[in-house]
Amino acid sequence: MMIKKAFLSAVLLLSSSAVVAQLPTLESPLPALEIADLGELKYEDNEFSYTPWNSGNNPGKVHIVQYFAGTKADSERFKPFVDLLEETFGLGNYHVTTIINLDAALWGTTGFVVSEVKDSKREYPLSTIVLDEEGAGAQLWELGEEGAGLAILDEQGIVRYFTRYPMSPDEMDKSLDLVRSSIDS
Numbered sequence: 412m413m414i415k416k417a418f419l420s421a422v423l424l425l426s427s428s429a430v431v432a433q434l435p436t437l438e439s440p441l442p443a444l445e446i447a448d449l450g451e452l453k454y455e456d457n458e459f460s461y462t463p464w465n466s467g468n469n470p471g472k473v474h475i476v477q478y479f480a481g482t483k484a485d486s487e488r489f490k491p492f493v494d495l496l497e498e499t500f501g502l503g504n505y506h507v508t509t510i511i512n513l514d515a516a517l518w519g520t521t522g523f524v525v526s527e528v529k530d531s532k533r534e535y536p537l538s539t540i541v542l543d544e545e546g547a548g549a550q551l552w553e554l555g556e557e558g559a560g561l562a563i564l565d566e567q568g569i570v571r572y573f574t575r576y577p578m579s580p581d582e583m584d585k586s587l588d589l590v591r592s593s594i595d596s
Contacts, residue, residue, distance in 0.1 A: 432552075472504065481511045
């Protein structure tokens with residue numbers, strides 16, 4: 412009887428987590444993600460600290476949320492688009508949140524990844540950088556084998572664009588137009 416109850420509990424737990432997982436969809440809010448362990452990296456008075464982070468925190472402007480594994484190759488996945496945003500609009504017209512999946516970092520490299528992230532935070536103090544120690548975002552947002560995604564949210568936090576793959580030049584142009592129309596409205 413005890414084994415049967417444990418089995419049923421495990422089935423219910425697995426089935427409930429499958430229901431919770433949700434690929435971001437257009438015209439909907441980003442599925443709620445909370446990262447309590449590590450979380451958002453803060454940099455104030457030359458000191459680093461971490462606070463819990465929640466995807467419901469809306470910066471009130473166009474919001475680019477990128478999620479990828481803590482590897483050098485994955486950190487380059489959406490960089491061309493983010494660089495294009497900065498070149499086109501400068502900083503301040505939109506907000507970028509970068510979530511790094513430390514669970515997917517190569518074995519033994521987590522310390523190096525965190526060091527690189529801290530350097531990035533010093534360079535871009537207004538951006539939001541989040542460390543996902545357990546890979547919760549990859550699971551919740553159903554990011555597949557590659558475990559990466561980029562969403563463009565409007566000022567109200569509604570998904571206007573989403574991809575799990577590196578963006579083609581045509582996709583970057585269309586996404587740039589989308590950001591421009593959201594900034595201008």
